Each structure stands twice: as structure tokens, then as C-alpha cells.
Amino acid sequence: MRVLEGSEIAYDDQAHRWIVLGYVYSSTGAHTPSTAYDEEDEPDTVRERMRAYMHAEYLARPKDSPSIVGTYLIDCKALYDPWPDQPILSIRTTSLPGVYQASYNFGRTMGPIMLSTDRKLLAYFTGEDGEEHGEEDEEEDGEEDREEDGGEDGEDDGDREEAKEEVHEESEAEPLVYHTVMRSWCVNSGDMNYEPERGTIRFSPNFATFAGISDMTYEGDDVPYTGRKISSKPGLRLQWEEYCSAAARW
Known part of the structure; x- marks a missing residue:
């Protein structure tokens, strides 16, 4: 597996697909599921999907009152x-x-x-x-x-x-x-x-x-x-x- 430098995206050589690596966000330390993409997907497409995923994952987590921080x-x-x-x-x-x-x-x-x-x-x-x-x-x-x-x-x-x-x-x-x-x-x-x-x-x-x-x-x-x-x-x-x-x- 090749991880792109400076990112959380990897390319699985055996499965021939892009993968967004899992993140540790929950209080229990559980990892969120990795998200995979097809080999033909352009890096920019993968990057945007990953960013959208990170934002959606944040929105789904319980929060206190809204804050700029x-x-x-x-x-x-x-x-x-x-x-x-x-x-x-x-x-x-x-x-x-x-x-x-x-x-x-x-x-x-x-x-x-x-x-x-x-x-x-x-x-x-x-x-x-x-x-x-x-x-x-x-x-x-x-x-x-x-x-x-x-x-x-x-x-x-x-x-x-x-x-x-x-x-x-x-x-x-x-x-x-x-x-x-x-x-x-x-x-x-x-x-x-x-x-x-x-x-x-x-x-x-x-x-x-x-x-x-x-x-x-x-x-x-x-x-x-x-x-x-x-x-x-x-x-x-x-x-x-x-x-x-x-x-x-x-």
C-alpha cells in the first residue's frame, strides 16, 4: 500500500483502489471505517471525497454549543x-x-x-x-x-x-x-x-x-x-x- 505524502490517502496495489485511511475520533478510540475508491478516480476526486467525509464525520459527532474554536x-x-x-x-x-x-x-x-x-x-x-x-x-x-x-x-x-x-x-x-x-x-x-x-x-x-x-x-x-x-x-x-x-x- 502506498500512502500519498502529506495526506491520509493511500493506494492499495493489490486491490487496485484508492483508500481514505481511517480516523480515530470517538471517545472510545474506535476507528471510523476506511473509505475506498476505484483505481480510475483522479487524485483530486479522491481528495475532495475524503475532505467531504471528514466534514460529514465532524457534523455527525455530538457537540456542545456552537463555537468558532x-x-x-x-x-x-x-x-x-x-x-x-x-x-x-x-x-x-x-x-x-x-x-x-x-x-x-x-x-x-x-x-x-x-x-x-x-x-x-x-x-x-x-x-x-x-x-x-x-x-x-x-x-x-x-x-x-x-x-x-x-x-x-x-x-x-x-x-x-x-x-x-x-x-x-x-x-x-x-x-x-x-x-x-x-x-x-x-x-x-x-x-x-x-x-x-x-x-x-x-x-x-x-x-x-x-x-x-x-x-x-x-x-x-x-x-x-x-x-x-x-x-x-x-x-x-x-x-x-x-x-x-x-x-x-x-
Whole structure:
């Protein structure tokens, strides 16, 4: 059996079929059944079926109240040749009320993202308050937690605003809209962009999926991407302060 590097997909040489390897998800440690595909299936087809399976398996598991925290599989056309990598985004809480930190690995790029429904709280990380901050300073400037739709405040330029309106064209009363700032590191070149890039993410009411848009230094402007949740637990963790101007000089 040949396991594709960087994935959970294998090719069974004897049975001549693709196999999605089993996962250990239940509290009892039982493995979910492996899922097999025909030899003629294209790797991209197998990959998508596997991703759909992982998301469906997450949806089927019992959960507590809906939460933004967890791990999401990312789909984005701008990500070059994503196979066999699995682009992911992992979200966790921070010590600053109303602000969450995400870590992403898109294959070619990786880095941290700060999220909040209150855009003003993100000024803390963009330097718009006169300083550049790391997560270790968050408790000092904590504000009231606002787990509600922050809406648009009209500060974006025309083209960016139009693109965001397309992403948010559904009812604003149901999904939660989070403003984002992103830093990135290019794995291939080793270049780092420590200047925060803005975007927004619109979550479904149960936080199982989202649609986002953001400027991405190495992918383009107003890049749309979507996420499907596969775990309520965050995995990858990258620190905001580690992607700063000082780190970029090394």
C-alpha cells in the first residue's frame, strides 16, 4: 500500500483502489471505517471525497454549543496545486475578550490571523493604536466580549468593499461576520510579510462552515476562500508576535 505524502490517502496495489485511511475520533478510540475508491478516480476526486467525509464525520459527532474554536479544511482556487497538501486553519481563544487567533497552513504560505466581530479591537494588532502588539499584551487592553455581527463600517476602499459585499450577500442576521488581519510567511522563498492584511470571514450559524475574503501577499488581492470544520479542537498554533518585522529581518 502506498500512502500519498502529506495526506491520509493511500493506494492499495493489490486491490487496485484508492483508500481514505481511517480516523480515530470517538471517545472510545474506535476507528471510523476506511473509505475506498476505484483505481480510475483522479487524485483530486479522491481528495475532495475524503475532505467531504471528514466534514460529514465532524457534523455527525455530538457537540456542545456552537463555537468558532476548532480546525477547518480550506478550499481556495488561488492556492496553487494544493494536492496532496491539506490547507487548514485552526482557531483558538485569546486572553483578549472578543478576539480569536487563527493559525493557517495553506501549503505555500502559513502564518497567524487575528479575528474579531469588533473591527476596532483589531487596531491593537495593526498598529493603528500607535503600537505593534503581541498576544502576551492582550490582557491590558481587554474590552467587553461582543459575540455578535460587527457589520461593515465603511473604512475599506471601493473594490475591497464590493468584493466583501459579494461574500456577505446573505442575511446579516444569521451568520456571524468576523473581521480579520493576517500575516504570512512564504515557505518556498522564506520571505515574510509582517504588514497585516485585512479581510472578513462569514460563519454559518453553527460555525461548521465559513466563507472568507482577504488580501494575501503571495496569492493576490481580495482572495476568496471557504472552510469546512473537521474538529472542535484547534491544532496548529502560530504566534502573532513571531511574524513581526524583527523576525522578517532574520
